[in-house]
Amino acid sequence: MSSIPAAVPAPPSGDEPRRGRPGYDQRQVLDIAVAAFIEHGYDATSMGVLAARLGLSKSAIYHHFPSKGDLLRLALDEALTALEGVLTAPEALQGRAADRLAFVLRGAVIVLVNNISYVTLLLRVHGNTDVERDALARRRAFDRSVTALVVEARDEGSVRSDIDPRIVTRLLFGMINSLVEWYRPGGPENTEKLADDILAVALDGLRTPTADRAG
Amino acid sequence: MSSIPAAVPAPPSGDEPRRGRPGYDQRQVLDIAVAAFIEHGYDATSMGVLAARLGLSKSAIYHHFPSKGDLLRLALDEALTALEGVLTAPEALQGRAADRLAFVLRGAVIVLVNNISYVTLLLRVHGNTDVERDALARRRAFDRSVTALVVEARDEGSVRSDIDPRIVTRLLFGMINSLVEWYRPGGPENTEKLADDILAVALDGLRTPTADRAG
DNA sequence: CGGATTACTGAACGATCGTTCACTTAGTAT
DNA sequence: ATACTAAGTGAACGATCGTTCAGTAATCCG
Structure with a gap:
């Protein structure tokens, strides 16, 4: 009511x-x-x-x-531009693949948290209209770039090679993108700690760390 | 066209x-x-x-x-009943918490794959109507049960204690639920291998496993 | 055959949808 | 004052929405 x-x-x-x-x-x-x-x-x-x-x-x-669809189009463009910006930052272009991957994942978390409304909308789009299909295509291009990074990190020996890199990428973004379902700004976590936690789970898993496995 | x-x-x-x-x-x-x-x-x-x-x-x-809403209600009930069934199986009720947690996660993957249409619909619901709100409430109850399992596993020493169990649970289901976005039946993976991969990433992370860390 | 059962049609309903249009209102700049 | 600019109103439009209703169609059982 x-x-x-x-x-x-x-x-x-x-x-x-x-x-x-x-x-x-x-x-x-x-x-x-x-x-x-x-x-x-x-x-x-x-x-x-x-x-x-x-x-x-x-x-x-x-x-x-001019129309309801334009509201959606501009909102999706905002989210996509912010995400794509992570891939073009200098730290995403040079250095060890593992470091570049970590930077991109951390950057995705930060962009998502800082633009949570717009990214939430983006992640709920499923290709109903031309506007949504265009946004989906840009999202897929983003995913492909990260998958390429995972492949590099695997070839470098930094990432396990027993699982398909595409599956690894999708699981990674499954974790990160789930933020829009439950993260609420102003909670106990700040963004940095949150990104640390997600990177920790993604890289080392949730099993209790053992002493004989130094980072 | x-x-x-x-x-x-x-x-x-x-x-x-x-x-x-x-x-x-x-x-x-x-x-x-x-x-x-x-x-x-x-x-x-x-x-x-x-x-x-x-x-x-x-x-x-x-x-x-009787109505369009009833179509949705019955579909969501189907998905939720299947998921809730995992929590009441014997293997989810006895044994070490780590084993029960692994069983539930694996069971969630299998239910999701076997009922992918209905679970996809469930995961896209966001509380627009009473029907959707009821479904969301059952989903949250399911999540709480799994969170309790994560807490047990942490107290048991099986799961890392440096990250809030609620965050751990949400990241876990972030990975698992992302299946509806990309898994397509008939692909190269069978369900068992898929569940193995997801459990492996969730438990051990995606860093290259080192020899001095036996399971 | 007749009756029971299950599945479906076609037209119509009031409501709501996104959008258009001619007009008005309230501020700044000269 | 006058012009200019940005913001907003209210009524109306054709289209489409979910739903209702009285009647019809095709199968099985006895």
């Missing part, structure tokens, strides 16, 4: 004052739309309930975005 | 002939509905396109199920 909480447009927050009538800008609308998409699912979120959350009429949304 | 493939009701397959007019029974309709829900998403799957996949009229579906 909870009524829909209507948001309020944020003040311009320290910048020089914007021109025109005050209200939401594009980014603020997008943030609230993404939250609604996650809460109800993209298809189940009507422009009507979205407008109610914004405290606006439906037609006002079309002043900021 | 792919046209919608209309299914055909399966013949009674060896059993004694059914009474009444031949056609789909409830289970066959449910199977096809679940496949459609996965392909397009539950909300985006209209009764119209579902009817087209069945090769029936919309109203014919209401002969088998």
